[in-house]
Amino acid sequence: MLALVAAVLVGCAQARTASVHANDAQQCSQPYPSHRDPANPLALRRAPGPNPLTGVRFFVPGPAKGSAARAIAQLLGLNPDTMDVSESWASFSRSLAFGPLHDKLVANPSLARQVALLAKVASQPEAQRISSYSWGGSPDGIFKQTQKVLCQNMAADPGTIPILNTYFLHATLGGSPTPAQMAAYGPLFRARVDAMAQAIGRRPVVLLLEVDGIGSTRGVARMGSLLQWEADLRYEINTVAALPHTVVYVEGGYSDSNPVRYTARVLNAIGVNKIRGFFTNDTHEAWTINEVRWATRIARRTHGAHFIVDTADNGRGPLLNRVKVGYGVEDLCNPPKRGLGPVDTSNTGYAYADAWMWTHPPGNSSGCGGGPPGGVFWPARAEAEAARANAQLGPRLASRPY
Secondary structure, three states, rough: OOEEEEHHHHHHHOOOOOOOOOOOOOOOOOOOOOOOOOOOOOOOOOOOOOOOOOOOOOOOOOOOOHHHHHHHHHHHOOOHHHOOOOOOHHHHHHHOOOHHHHHHHHHHHHHHHHHHHHHHHOOOOOOOEEEHHHHHHHHHHHHHHHHHHHHHHHHHHOOOOOOEEEOOOHHHOOOOOOHHHHHHHHHHHHHHHHHHHHHHHOOOEEEEEEEOOOOOOOOHHHHOOOOHHHHHHHHHHHHHOOOOEEEEEEEOOOOOOOOOHHHHHHHHHHHHOOOOOOEEEOOOOOOOOHHHHHHHHHHHHOOOOOOEEOOOOEHHHHHOOOOOOOOOEEEOOOOOEEEEOOEEEEEOOOOOOOEEEEOOOOOOOOOOOOOOOOEEOOOHHHHHHHOOOOEEEOOOOOOOOO
């Protein structure tokens, strides 16, 4: 077991050596040009070619901020809140492979196994969420949280590109808002988006807009609010697409829920052609190949929009409900016996698929099925998924365990 810990940790270390005023001060410099290069939107040292994510090194947080890295620190009796925010995962993992912490693992094989499993998650890029809950949800709070991520948290992994996902619409309105509720929330929603955009400024960022932004809109449509919902999504898309160094995808749903025609219609209505494309499977665990086939059909109906597939929890595919009518196809309440899916890569082998990506930390609770509140990192679940990790893309495709 100790050999497993050392292999994981040393390998990881080697692999990664309510309004905002216009005059709010930026907390860190923005050494990037104000103009956008369409051939290199993220201002990489080397132009990426047709896929803007090619060659990108994404942000991996250290023990002070990383979900799994914090859990490891706590298992070892450390307080991550007192650890230096600039300590990288690579540095921390080296301290676990040698020295006093290593000796502690040698003496406790059970602890060593937990650390090795969590290290599979901690060593990978982690998307950072900006939501209605960030610092109380005020525009000023949204600005400060975004700046905190970009200026402080990223000190642990300088020179990397952050992945930000947003959660403003469904988080506040749920899946069935009335037109009146949509209208009432509109000003605050736009102020939140503006605050985040102002905080990003000229910095390079990959943005995944609005978890459940389209996948959970059938209830919105039944309430007669879909046109307003689409208008809000258009506003967010237009606002962040205007920034000079963003690559943007909007949530597009999941293959086991919404039809291709419906999803493509909404994507076209909100202006997906103004951004890179859409991302799928964020709150589901469908097999990657099923998402690819479904999303490719959508791409062909949206003038070639590209897509990302979330692979955080789908290494063993979904757990299907026995009763599908009224309960959905997948069990989404912290289903047991799931596994980590393929790690982040832009080398997918599929024409419209820009990346497999963990669009949220694996192990985050779904808020039901006996787990902690939704969005809270649950180490026990992360460990269980890491133990069953598999890069298999589908049930009849080659199994590729980690």
